[in-house]
Amino acid sequence: MSAILPPAERLWWKHPLDRVEGTWIAIAFVWCMIMFFMMIYWHMYGKQNLSTETYKTTSEQFAAKAQAVVDKYTVRVETDFQTPVVAPPPGSDVYMIARLWNFWPILELQQGQTYRLHLTSMDYNHGFSLQPANINIQVVPGYEHVVTVTPNQSGTYSVVCNEFCGIGHHTMVGRIYVKAEAGNVQ
Amino acid sequence: MSNNTTYRTCPRSGLQFESQAEKLVIANAVAGVIFLLIGGILAIGIVLTRWPSVHWLEAATFYQVLTAHGLDMLVYWIIFFEIAVLYFCSSTLLRCRIATPKVAWLAFALMVIGSVMNNYAVYDGASSVMMTSYVPMMAAPSFYLGLILFAVGALIACFVFFGTLVVAKREKTYQGSVPLVTFGAITAAIIAVFTIASGAIILIPTWMQSMGWVEHVDPLIYRVIWWAFGHSSQQINVAAHISIWYLVAAVVFGAKPMSERVSRGAFLLYIVFLQLASAHHILSDPGMSVEWKVLNTSYFMYFAVLASMIHGLTIPGAMEVAQRAKGYNKGLFEWLRKAPWGNPSFSGVFISIIGFGFLGGISGVMMGTEQLNMIIHNTIYVPGHFHATVVIGTTLSFMALTYFLIPVLFKREIINPTLAKWQPYLFGLSMYFFCLVMMGAGTLGVSRRHWDMAFSGAALAYEWPGAAYLMMGLVGIAGIAAIAGGAIFIYLTVGSLLWGKRVAQTRISSEPTPIPVGAPSAAAQSYGSLGFAAPGTFVLAMIFLAAFVLYYFINWKYLSTLWGLS
Ligand code: HEM
Ligand SMILES: [Cu+2]
Ligand SMILES: [Cu+2]
Numbered sequence: 011m012s013a014i015l016p017p018a019e020r021l022w023w024k025h026p027l028d029r030v031e032g033t034w035i036a037i038a039f040v041w042c043m044i045m046f047f048m049m050i051y052w053h054m055y056g057k058q059n060l061s062t063e064t065y066k067t068t069s070e071q072f073a074a075k076a077q078a079v080v081d082k083y084t085v086r087v088e089t090d091f092q093t094p095v096v097a098p099p100p101g102s103d104v105y106m107i108a109r110l111w112n113f114w115p116i117l118e119l120q121q122g123q124t125y126r127l128h129l130t131s132m133d134y135n136h137g138f139s140l141q142p143a144n145i146n147i148q149v150v151p152g153y154e155h156v157v158t159v160t161p162n163q164s165g166t167y168s169v170v171c172n173e174f175c176g177i178g179h180h181t182m183v184g185r186i187y188v189k190a191e192a193g194n195v196q
Numbered sequence: 197m198s199n200n201t202t203y204r205t206c207p208r209s210g211l212q213f214e215s216q217a218e219k220l221v222i223a224n225a226v227a228g229v230i231f232l233l234i235g236g237i238l239a240i241g242i243v244l245t246r247w248p249s250v251h252w253l254e255a256a257t258f259y260q261v262l263t264a265h266g267l268d269m270l271v272y273w274i275i276f277f278e279i280a281v282l283y284f285c286s287s288t289l290l291r292c293r294i295a296t297p298k299v300a301w302l303a304f305a306l307m308v309i310g311s312v313m314n315n316y317a318v319y320d321g322a323s324s325v326m327m328t329s330y331v332p333m334m335a336a337p338s339f340y341l342g343l344i345l346f347a348v349g350a351l352i353a354c355f356v357f358f359g360t361l362v363v364a365k366r367e368k369t370y371q372g373s374v375p376l377v378t379f380g381a382i383t384a385a386i387i388a389v390f391t392i393a394s395g396a397i398i399l400i401p402t403w404m405q406s407m408g409w410v411e412h413v414d415p416l417i418y419r420v421i422w423w424a425f426g427h428s429s430q431q432i433n434v435a436a437h438i439s440i441w442y443l444v445a446a447v448v449f450g451a452k453p454m455s456e457r458v459s460r461g462a463f464l465l466y467i468v469f470l471q472l473a474s475a476h477h478i479l480s481d482p483g484m485s486v487e488w489k490v491l492n493t494s495y496f497m498y499f500a501v502l503a504s505m506i507h508g509l510t511i512p513g514a515m516e517v518a519q520r521a522k523g524y525n526k527g528l529f530e531w532l533r534k535a536p537w538g539n540p541s542f543s544g545v546f547i548s549i550i551g552f553g554f555l556g557g558i559s560g561v562m563m564g565t566e567q568l569n570m571i572i573h574n575t576i577y578v579p580g581h582f583h584a585t586v587v588i589g590t591t592l593s594f595m596a597l598t599y600f601l602i603p604v605l606f607k608r609e610i611i612n613p614t615l616a617k618w619q620p621y622l623f624g625l626s627m628y629f630f631c632l633v634m635m636g637a638g639t640l641g642v643s644r645r646h647w648d649m650a651f652s653g654a655a656l657a658y659e660w661p662g663a664a665y666l667m668m669g670l671v672g673i674a675g676i677a678a679i680a681g682g683a684i685f686i687y688l689t690v691g692s693l694l695w696g697k698r699v700a701q702t703r704i705s706s707e708p709t710p711i712p713v714g715a716p717s718a719a720a721q722s723y724g725s726l727g728f729a730a731p732g733t734f735v736l737a738m739i740f741l742a743a744f745v746l747y748y749f750i751n752w753k754y755l756s757t758l759w760g761l762s
Contacts (some may be wrong), residue, residue, distance in 0.1 A: 130257055137643070144639075
C-alpha cells in the first residue's frame with residue numbers, strides 16, 4: 011500500500027520510468043504543444059478572433075455616441091417600445107447598449123460587410139449571445155469593447171443576454187438583421 | 197510529547213487515529229455532508245425549473261436557489277470535506293498527533309459561522325447574486341462577511357495541516373519522504389493558500405463597498421481576481437480528488453504508484469503552472485491582451501493539463517500492475533474485468549476517473565481555448581463541463597472515500613451494502629448523461645443561469661430549436677436520477693452513523709506507533725525502464741487521446757463557420 015506509506019526506496023527519484031509512462035508523457039506533451047500552437051495559428055490564419063480593443067468609458071459618454079449614430083442612420087422603428095432599427099453604412103462604427111433589460115437599438119447589417127461594433131453595459135454585467143450563430147461575448151460596465159464583425163449569412167439574429175442581470179434577465183433579448191448581399195439572396 | 201491524547205489502531209485497515217484528529221476529521225466531514233444534503237435539495241428546484249415542460253419555481257426563487265446551490269455545493273460541501281481530507285492525510289497517514297487542536301477547532305467554528313451567515317443572507321432574499329457575485333450587483337454585507345469568515349477559517353485549517361507535517365517530522369513518526377497521498381494533499385493545501393489570498397483581496401473591498409465604505413470596485417478587475425480564487429480552488433479539488441484516487445487504489449488493490457517520480461512530478465506541475473488560471477473565465481471579456489489570454493489560459497502552455505493526463509494514466513496503470521501481480525494477466529483487460537466492481541470505493545473512483553477525463557477534461561480544454569471559448573461562454577455547456585469535474589470528479593471520489601471511512605473512521609458497518617454497491621453507478625452514470633445533455637444544449641447556445649428559455653414577457657423573443665428543448669428536458673430527467681443517487685448516499689452515510697453495527701475496537705494506546713520502515717520490495721525494482729507494465733491502461737489512454745483530438749478539431753471546424761470576427 012505504498013501510495014499511503016512513505017516510499018520504500020529512499021532514493022525514489024532515481025527509480026527508472028516504465029515505458030508505458032514515458033511514452034504517454036511524450037505523447038501528451040506533444041499534444042499539449044499542438045493545442046498551444048493552434049491558438050497562435052488561428053490568430054494568423056483563422057477568421058474568428060475576438061478583438062481586444064477596449065476603452066474605459068462611462069454610461070453618459072457611450073450613450074451620447076450611440077445616440078448620434080441612431081439619429082443619423084435610423085431607418086424605421088419596431089416593437090411596442092419604438093426601438094429604432096439602425097442601418098449604418100458598411101465599415102462604420104455601430105453601437106449597441108446593454109442595459110436592464112434590453113439591447114438597444116436593433117441593428118440592420120449587410121452580409122459580407124465589416125462593421126466596428128461597440129459594446130458596453132449601462133449597469134450590471136450582461137452577456138451578448140448571438141443566436142442562432144452562437145457567438146458569446148461578455149459585456150462589462152465601464153468598458154467599451156470594439157468588436158469587428160463580418161456577418162457571413164443573412165437572416166434574423168437574436169441577441170440573448172446570457173449573464174445573470176437580475177429578475178428581468180430572461181426578457182433581455184435584442185435583434186440584428188442581416189440583409190443578403192446583392193445578387194446572393196439566400 | 198504526546199500529552200493527553202490517545203491513539204486508536206483500526207483493526208480493519210491498520211490505520212492509526214489520534215483522538216483529537218479523529219474528532220476533527222469527523223466534524224468537518226459531517227459538516228460537509230450536511231451542505232451536500234442542502235445543496236442536493238436545492239438542486240431539485242433548479243432542475244425542475246430548467247426542465248421546460250415543468251418550469252416549477254418563480255424567477256426570484258429560482259435565482260435565489262441557484263445562488264445557494266452553487267455556494268453550498270462548490271464552496272461548503274467541498275471545502276469542509278477537503279479539510280477533513282487534509283487532517284486525515286497528515287495526522288492519520290503520518291501517524292502523529294494533530295498540531296494545535298484548539299486552533300483547528302477555532303478554524304472549524306469560523307467556517308461554520310461563515311457558512312451559516314452566508315446561507316442566511318441568501319435565504320433572506322437580498323443576495324441572489326449567484327456565487328460569483330459580480331460587481332456592481334450588490335448582495336447584503338453579511339453575504340460577503342460570511343464568505344470571508346469561512347475563508348479565514350479554511351486558511352487557518354491549512355496552517356494546522358502544515359503544522360501537523362512539522363510535528364510528524366520532528367517526532368519522527370515516519371522515515372524518508374511523506375507518502376504520495378500526503379504529497380498530493382500538500383499540493384492541495386499550497387494551492388489553497390494562494391487561492392484564499394486571492395479571495396480575500398477581492399471580497400474584502402467588495403464587502404466594504406456593500407457597507408458603503410468604498411465607492412467602487414472595478415467590474416473587470418473583480419472578474420479577474422475573483423476567478424483567481426474561483427478557478428484555482430478547482431485546482432485544489434483536482435489535487436484532492438486525485439490524491440483520493442491514489443489512496444483508494446492503494447487500499448483496494450494494494451497498488452503502489454508506477455513511479456513515485458512521475459506522480460510527484462505531476463503534482464508539482466499543478467503548483468508551478470497554476471498561474472492565472474482565472475484567465476479561462478475572461479476569454480470572451482474586453483480588456484485583456486491576446487498574449488495574456490493565450491499564455492494564461494493554457495496554464496503556461498498546458499503544463500497543468502499535462503499533469504492531469506499523467507495522473508489519468510498512472511492511477512489506472514498502478515491498478516493494472518497490482519492486478520497483474522495477482523495473476524490477472526490474460527489479454528489486455530482481464531485485470532479490469534476482475535476488478536472489484538461491487539466495492540463502491542472502487543467503482544466510485546473508477547467512474548470518477550473516466551468521467552473526469554472524458555467528459556470534464558476534454559470539454560474543459562476545449563472551452564479553455566482562447567478562440568473556442570466564444571462558442572460556449574455563459575451557455576449551459578459550462579455547468580455541463582463543471583458538473584463533470586466537480587460532481588463526477590470530486591464529489592463522487594469523496595463519496596467513494598466515505599464508503600471506506602465508514603467502518604474505519606466512524607467505526608460502523610454500512611447499513612445496506614447492496615444499496616451501497618449500486619449507488620455509485622446510479623449517481624455517476626446519471627451524472628454522465630446529465631453532463632452530456634447539458635453540453636449538448638450549450639452547443640446549441642442555451643444560456644446558463646436563465647429562468648425561462650421561452651423568454652416570456654420579452655419584446656423580441658427568440659425561438660430555440662426543438663432539439664434545445666429536448667436536451668433541456670433530458671437535463672431534467674437525468675438531474676432527478678442523479679439527485680436520487682445523491683439521496684441514497686446521504687441515507688447510507690447518515691443511516692450507518694446512526695444505526696450501523698459497531699465495528700469492534702481493540703487497540704488504544706497513549707503513544708503513537710511509528711510507521712515501520714519498509715524494505716524496498718522486489719516488485720518495485722522489477723519494472724525498470726524496459727518494461728511495458730500496463731498495456732491495457734495504455735490502450736485506454738490512446739482511446740482517450742483519439743476522442744480528445746477528434747472533439748477538439750470538430751470545435752475548430754464549427755468555429756470556422758461563424759461570422760468573421762477580428
Ligand atoms: C446532485 C445532482 C445535481 C444536480 C441535478 C445539479 C443541477 C444543476 C443545474 C441544472 C445547474 C445549472 C443551472 C443554470 O445555470 O441555470 C447547476 C449549477 C451549479 N451546480 Fe449543480 N447540480 C447537482 C450537484 C452539484 C454538485 C455536487 C456541485 C458541486 C460540487 C454542484 C455545483 C454547481 C455549481 C457551482 C453551479 C453553478 C451555479 C451558478 O451558476 O452560479 N452541483 N446545478
Ligand atoms: Cu442582461
Ligand atoms: Cu442577463
